[in-house]
Amino acid sequence: MHSAVPFSMAHRLGTTIVTVTDATGRPLPHTEVVVTQTRHAFGFGNIGFDFLGLANGEPDAIGTEGLAELYTDVFNTATLPFYWGRFEPERGAPDTARMQRTARWFRERGIALKGHPLVWHTVQPDWLLDLPADEIERLQRERIRRDVADFDGLIDTWDAINEVVIMPVFANGDNGITRLAHARGRIHMIRMAFEEARAVNPRARFLLNDFDLSSAYECLIEGVLEAGIQIDAIGLQTHMHQGYWGEDVMLAMVDRFARYGLPLQLTETSLVSGHLMPADIVDLNDYRIPEWPSTPEGEARQAEELERHYRSLVSHPAVESITYWGISDAGAWLGAPIGLVRADGTPKPSYHALRSLVKDEWWLKPTTVVTDEDGRIPVTGFRGDYELRAGAASVPFAIGAAELQIRIVHPAGDR
Amino acid sequence: MHSAVPFSMAHRLGTTIVTVTDATGRPLPHTEVVVTQTRHAFGFGNIGFDFLGLANGEPDAIGTEGLAELYTDVFNTATLPFYWGRFEPERGAPDTARMQRTARWFRERGIALKGHPLVWHTVQPDWLLDLPADEIERLQRERIRRDVADFDGLIDTWDAINEVVIMPVFANGDNGITRLAHARGRIHMIRMAFEEARAVNPRARFLLNDFDLSSAYECLIEGVLEAGIQIDAIGLQTHMHQGYWGEDVMLAMVDRFARYGLPLQLTETSLVSGHLMPADIVDLNDYRIPEWPSTPEGEARQAEELERHYRSLVSHPAVESITYWGISDAGAWLGAPIGLVRADGTPKPSYHALRSLVKDEWWLKPTTVVTDEDGRIPVTGFRGDYELRAGAASVPFAIGAAELQIRIVHPAGDR
Numbered sequence: 001m002h003s004a005v006p007f008s009m010a011h012r013l014g015t016t017i018v019t020v021t022d023a024t025g026r027p028l029p030h031t032e033v034v035v036t037q038t039r040h041a042f043g044f045g046n047i048g049f050d051f052l053g054l055a056n057g058e059p060d061a062i063g064t065e066g067l068a069e070l071y072t073d074v075f076n077t078a079t080l081p082f083y084w085g086r087f088e089p090e091r092g093a094p095d096t097a098r099m100q101r102t103a104r105w106f107r108e109r110g111i112a113l114k115g116h117p118l119v120w121h122t123v124q125p126d127w128l129l130d131l132p133a134d135e136i137e138r139l140q141r142e143r144i145r146r147d148v149a150d151f152d153g154l155i156d157t158w159d160a161i162n163e164v165v166i167m168p169v170f171a172n173g174d175n176g177i178t179r180l181a182h183a184r185g186r187i188h189m190i191r192m193a194f195e196e197a198r199a200v201n202p203r204a205r206f207l208l209n210d211f212d213l214s215s216a217y218e219c220l221i222e223g224v225l226e227a228g229i230q231i232d233a234i235g236l237q238t239h240m241h242q243g244y245w246g247e248d249v250m251l252a253m254v255d256r257f258a259r260y261g262l263p264l265q266l267t268e269t270s271l272v273s274g275h276l277m278p279a280d281i282v283d284l285n286d287y288r289i290p291e292w293p294s295t296p297e298g299e300a301r302q303a304e305e306l307e308r309h310y311r312s313l314v315s316h317p318a319v320e321s322i323t324y325w326g327i328s329d330a331g332a333w334l335g336a337p338i339g340l341v342r343a344d345g346t347p348k349p350s351y352h353a354l355r356s357l358v359k360d361e362w363w364l365k366p367t368t369v370v371t372d373e374d375g376r377i378p379v380t381g382f383r384g385d386y387e388l389r390a391g392a393a394s395v396p397f398a399i400g401a402a403e404l405q406i407r408i409v410h411p412a413g414d415r
Numbered sequence: 416m417h418s419a420v421p422f423s424m425a426h427r428l429g430t431t432i433v434t435v436t437d438a439t440g441r442p443l444p445h446t447e448v449v450v451t452q453t454r455h456a457f458g459f460g461n462i463g464f465d466f467l468g469l470a471n472g473e474p475d476a477i478g479t480e481g482l483a484e485l486y487t488d489v490f491n492t493a494t495l496p497f498y499w500g501r502f503e504p505e506r507g508a509p510d511t512a513r514m515q516r517t518a519r520w521f522r523e524r525g526i527a528l529k530g531h532p533l534v535w536h537t538v539q540p541d542w543l544l545d546l547p548a549d550e551i552e553r554l555q556r557e558r559i560r561r562d563v564a565d566f567d568g569l570i571d572t573w574d575a576i577n578e579v580v581i582m583p584v585f586a587n588g589d590n591g592i593t594r595l596a597h598a599r600g601r602i603h604m605i606r607m608a609f610e611e612a613r614a615v616n617p618r619a620r621f622l623l624n625d626f627d628l629s630s631a632y633e634c635l636i637e638g639v640l641e642a643g644i645q646i647d648a649i650g651l652q653t654h655m656h657q658g659y660w661g662e663d664v665m666l667a668m669v670d671r672f673a674r675y676g677l678p679l680q681l682t683e684t685s686l687v688s689g690h691l692m693p694a695d696i697v698d699l700n701d702y703r704i705p706e707w708p709s710t711p712e713g714e715a716r717q718a719e720e721l722e723r724h725y726r727s728l729v730s731h732p733a734v735e736s737i738t739y740w741g742i743s744d745a746g747a748w749l750g751a752p753i754g755l756v757r758a759d760g761t762p763k764p765s766y767h768a769l770r771s772l773v774k775d776e777w778w779l780k781p782t783t784v785v786t787d788e789d790g791r792i793p794v795t796g797f798r799g800d801y802e803l804r805a806g807a808a809s810v811p812f813a814i815g816a817a818e819l820q821i822r823i824v825h826p827a828g829d830r
Contacts, residue, residue: 165630165631165634166630168633169630169633169671182674185637185640185641186633186634186637187637187638187641212630214629214631215580215581215584215627215631216580216629216630216631216633216634217634218583218584218601218631219580219601219631219632219634219635219638220634220637220638222600222601222602222635222638223602223634223635223637223638223639223641223642224638225600226600226602226638226641226642227638227641227642256584259597
């Protein structure tokens with residue numbers, strides 16, 4: 001059932017020509033060294049919501065050391081939850097310190113971070129509800145600046161604003177942000193989010209993110225670009241509780257958004273390993289059932305679809321990251337079996353399928369190579385971070401889009 | 416089955432206080448005069464496509480004198496077809512003279528005109544198809560300027576650009592405009608249309624027009640407003656071949672677009688007097704059947720729905736016009752029985768229902784009134800043009816939003 005399309009990964013690869021020298025700069029021919037990949041440049045992300053407990057030394061039945069090992073073995077980027085209503089349920093008492101410890105926990109494990117989201121109409125604090133629009137806007141602006149500043153150096157990517165297409169007309173629950181968006185307009189909201197966030201941390205990258213991938217989002221993006229608002233990447237949600245869309249539909253959608261010349265992030269991806277949600281549900285949040293089990297057939301299907309999904313999207317030059325929406329079925333969004341790990345902590349076939357791509361097929365494991373007459377070794381692989389080991393010492397290097405030529409001093413000196 | 420909602424028409428009414436004087440300016444008390452309405456300020460429109468033949472002295476089986484009488488008795492605005500591929504099938508030979516005669520024919524009958532549309536991706540000339548994008552844009556700009564200039568003084572309202580939401584991703588037939596829109600973006604296309612048109616005729620009014628009334632159109636409008644492009648009114652298409660939407664859905668939709676503070680025109684309205692098109696048809700153009708008859712039950716339903724449709728929309732303060740999409744079933748779009756007149760030229764109940772609103776319930780027929788002690792008569796009615804007759808002479812006056820006080824010299828002089 002794998003796609004017959006031979007997806008090319010050529011644009012993901014790069015070559016760095018390493019010249020190994022002695023301490024005086026003399027090339028060392030016929031010298032054995034070991035090269036190995038240490039990190040992907042492509043963002044293989046997942047949500048990190050399950051590890052706040054572990055990172056803060058709190059007992060946590062889901063986010064165990066075992067789950068953390070599975071997570072950190074595959075993913076290099078974690079999305080952290082900044083839902084305003086949960087992050088600051090009591091006005092003036094945000095969960096900053098706990099989230100900072102979580103962010104540090106991830107960074108210590110080599111995992112980059114993304115904050116999600118700075119502005120959204122859902123999961124809003126109750127205390128915002130009855131305030132006048134001007135006051136809501138003032139508080140929203142303050143919250144953006146505060147949180148971006150508090151996580152400067154820890155979080156370098158943010159969903160600046162989430163689901164703006166529906167924001168001013170959202171009808172599933174009263175909230176202050178929809179009222180503000182209805183009064184001020186969508187582009188005003190976007191400008192507010194990006195300007196405040198960028199003012200505080202001009203080094204970070206900020207995204208628009210949406211689940212509405214119709215022409216509405218295109219129209220919104222075109223308006224934002226015309227308004228001169230700088231967005232660093234376009235976020236595309238692809239929750240597939242109602243079934244995998246297939247490579248053709250997915251890539252045609254990606255093509256529509258790629259034409260703006262901005263990097264694309266597949267920010268929220270999910271595939272169920274149980275029965276599918278009925279197709280007639282419009283808002284996924286409306287489907288609530290007491291139990292949604294993962295099944296052997298569903299797990300086989302999820303693994304196969306996950307592999308097709310990653311192969312096809314990684315093949316698209318505009319895509320710079322794919323974030324899966326959950327590691328474990330325990331506590332998963334909507335109670336759906338979208339995890340790559342079962343509620344009992346054992347990995348599903350989908351976990352193995354993804355790991356096999358990320359850390360095997362698309363990965364350079366430690367490989368012994370020998371320099372040529374001129375002390376050179378060309379290293380070709382998926383773009384990212386690498387390491388050259390000679391004896392007990394090691395030197396990092398990178399493989400990027402352009403061919404690099406670097407010189408590395410053999411730590412053992414002369415042969 | 417009529418709606419229980421008591422729609423208010425208060426905002427459609429106005430009062431003009433007429434003081435009748437003699438030639439020396441002395442008020443004439445207790446003087447009998449006749450006041451009558453001559454035109455609605457509200458735009459009761461229809462397409463004028465059927466009358467090109469009649470206006471040009473060509474034999475025409477559909478656009479007869481009889482049909483023209485029915486048309487001009489109810490409608491005060493006509494939309495004329497400027498589909499580029501039909502208007503200029505041979506490059507350099509546009510149908511200008513014939514369309515100018517048609518425009519004059521309508522103007523002579525007191526009917527204002529709207530041109531539809533200056534830019535659209537459908538019904539494009541074949542000779543545009545193989546040209547490079549720059550050349551298409553140059554020709555499109557020239558065509559806008561040429562046609563707006565050629566109809567200056569005849570057509571004072573234009574759909575500057577049609578269906579932009581779908582324009583760059585339209586997949587139902589290759590055409591040069593979609594290619595241009597895909598390359599340049601939606602807002603570029605809109606700016607092009609409005610700037611060229613307005614440069615040639617700054618006195619005319621120019622609209623965006625779309626059938627996509629989802630959030631996509633909202634997003635597009637917000638982008639256009641942010642980009643500083645001046646649009647004079649928002650056009651909303653409501654072809655209802657799949658069934659009348661009902662007052663609630665219609666007014667909720669109108670409310671969403673009313674919040675931009677611009678006048679709204681219901682530019683394309685249709686209701687069938689036969690069976691409904693199946694609900695699963697997405698592009699109405701895809702439903703093609705050999706015959707789509709008008710039925711007695713369908714005609715009764717159409718009349719009832721048409722009345723509800725007009726009552727509810729005229730009650731909304733933001734709506735400034737409703738254009739129905741066809742007078743006769745003969746030659747109607749998609750072969751659907753959407754006409755107000757049957758193919759045999761006899762009016763349907765819907766025609767009578769609409770005429771009854773426009774020329775009876777919402778109309779001041781010739782009414783004899785007597786001036787008060789001070790020679791005054793307050794005339795209250797639907798906003799529009801009126802006439803005061805005294806004896807054989809008549810004087811025009813207007814009823815508008817603000818209360819007017821005017822003095823009219825009795826043409827008979829002293830009593």
